[in-house]
Amino acid sequence: MNKAIFYHAGCPVCLSAEQQVIDAIDKNRYEIEIVHLGEDKAQIRVAEQAGVKSVPALLLDGDIFHINFGAALDDVKVLRYL
């Protein structure tokens, strides 16, 4: 099974984009994980090591694809959720 991980930081525009991209992926061949970096700060380092520079980003079998531009990972690190 291939692995797809979608990294985002929770903004509505990114969530909408994410929904469409995830929807298009072949679920018979890809196991899909969605990671909200705003809620799961521990994953930020993992994402960074995988090559994520900004969100939303899609990791396909270890290769990173930055989709549009929501926020830089550096900004997500210091983001406060009210």
Added chain:
Amino acid sequence: MNKAIFYHAGCPVCLSAEQQVIDAIDKNRYEIEIVHLGEDKAQIRVAEQAGVKSVPALLLDGDIFHINFGAALDDVKVLRYL
């Protein structure tokens, strides 16, 4: 059938990225078209009207997703292929 169009301008890095993204899309639900804007200049205006600002870009049912950044569409317009 949903429609996915992948716009690119032919650089090897973009082609590699394209291959992985196209590979991940569910072919049972998406009809896929790949458009090389360097070879098919007439499509540049079509891409522009669809919202393409840079390549590579993926159009999913009319919504545009810019994936990474290869080249701005304005630069593709004046590109010369030797």
